[in-house]
Amino acid sequence: MTVESVPMPNNRREDKCPFQPSADLVRLHRQQQLPRVPAANPQLGAFDAVLLTRADDIRQVLADQSCEAGFAFDRDGPRTVMNQPGILLNYDGQEHLRYRRMLVGAFTVRRVRSLTEPIRRIAEKHLDDLAEAGPGADLVETFANPVPLMAVCELLGVPYADRAGIARRSSIGTDVGNSLAEQLENFEAMAAYMGDLVASARRNPGDNILGDLIRRHGAELSDDELVGMGNSILVAGHETVSSMIGLGTLALLRNPDQLAIVRDDDTAADSMVEELLRVLSVAPPLVRQASKAVTVNGQRIEAGEKIIASVLMANHGADLVPEDPDRLDVRRARVAHLAFGYGAHQCIGQHLARLELRIALPMLLRRFPTLDLLGDPDTLSYREDALVFGLTTLPVTW
Numbered sequence: 001m002t003v004e005s006v007p008m009p010n011n012r013r014e015d016k017c018p019f020q021p022s023a024d025l026v027r028l029h030r031q032q033q034l035p036r037v038p039a040a041n042p043q044l045g046a047f048d049a050v051l052l053t054r055a056d057d058i059r060q061v062l063a064d065q066s067c068e069a070g071f072a073f074d075r076d077g078p079r080t081v082m083n084q085p086g087i088l089l090n091y092d093g094q095e096h097l098r099y100r101r102m103l104v105g106a107f108t109v110r111r112v113r114s115l116t117e118p119i120r121r122i123a124e125k126h127l128d129d130l131a132e133a134g135p136g137a138d139l140v141e142t143f144a145n146p147v148p149l150m151a152v153c154e155l156l157g158v159p160y161a162d163r164a165g166i167a168r169r170s171s172i173g174t175d176v177g178n179s180l181a182e183q184l185e186n187f188e189a190m191a192a193y194m195g196d197l198v199a200s201a202r203r204n205p206g207d208n209i210l211g212d213l214i215r216r217h218g219a220e221l222s223d224d225e226l227v228g229m230g231n232s233i234l235v236a237g238h239e240t241v242s243s244m245i246g247l248g249t250l251a252l253l254r255n256p257d258q259l260a261i262v263r264d265d266d267t268a269a270d271s272m273v274e275e276l277l278r279v280l281s282v283a284p285p286l287v288r289q290a291s292k293a294v295t296v297n298g299q300r301i302e303a304g305e306k307i308i309a310s311v312l313m314a315n316h317g318a319d320l321v322p323e324d325p326d327r328l329d330v331r332r333a334r335v336a337h338l339a340f341g342y343g344a345h346q347c348i349g350q351h352l353a354r355l356e357l358r359i360a361l362p363m364l365l366r367r368f369p370t371l372d373l374l375g376d377p378d379t380l381s382y383r384e385d386a387l388v389f390g391l392t393t394l395p396v397t398w
């Protein structure tokens, strides 16, 4: 196996087209042999990994308990945004199941459905803010960021008034470009903030996730674990959905026929959400380490080797979507996409994410039927160093 010199700090996209995997990724996807590529993320720094880009290969590895997610968790090492107890992705097997079971009740379809009206109200309020800001407003700052942040704050019992600090710290924590020293300093601020919330929830557990965890499992969970659980939900729950709303709006604006369907036909709302999740695939490549040798697509991956799975490439592969995989078709028949991962660690917040997108995007397009991009789409800037791919700003007019 050769080491390809394709840097993989993030889900690489085509220049000037944030919706398509880069030509390098497409080339690697087409070759029969699984390549090894240099990769990097804030937890591991630089590392070499076997790259998976085909949906079947990725499902096999993500379903295999011997391909571990929590391999890098160093219980005694310095704490960072990821190296913290309580974060589900730091555990495997029974230990992972134990933590996941404590949280899963908060994210069932039924519990999430009860958030429909609160999320609608949150979206309505921020559409008012957008109207007030007037044409030229930045959709990311006015709508795409605050709606999911406010939703996850409500769910967790985090005061929304603290949003500016939360957003800043979570964006630093998920930026691949930051040094370990910066990560450590930022982590201390995140841990101190969540630590205060945990202490106050221990005194007076509210009707939210932190309160529920303390009522049901307060005796078996340390404050340290509660801080990890709280912060991971806060970060995972807002960066991802916020990227999806910003990029999703851009994708629809660049495909006016698809935008008209979303605006005018509510029966297309569910398929629109799935298609945007698939096409945009905002999650970073998923990282695992083989604890024993595994054979994938006829090729042996040795024990100790790292594996990264490009969800973006898999979701655009002709093996998964035989017909025109790069085209946005909001009425496309359901595809078993991998935007939320697969297996034991599959996204716990997926029903919430779907609900937020299903509400926010059609509401935006109905309230502003003449919504359009302000300026040249080629000059838009993207968060290329961030773990979750997204837009920096999205100036709009109407």
Ligand code: HEM
Pocket (backbone or CB within 6 Å): 069, 088, 089, 090, 100, 152, 232, 233, 236, 237, 238, 240, 241, 244, 282, 283, 286, 287, 338, 339, 340, 341, 342, 344, 345, 346, 347, 348, 349, 350, 352, 353
């Ligand atoms: C469109 C939005 C979202 C996307 C694309 C997304 C994507 C993902 C992916 C791909 C994974 C699997 C990671 C891996 O296997 O390495 C994951 C896990 C996770 N997600 Fe999401 N996510 C989204 C929204 C959310 C929300 C709204 C929450 C919570 C409020 C959330 C919380 C989590 C947690 C806690 C995990 C870890 C689960 C585990 O390890 O058992 N995510 N997400």
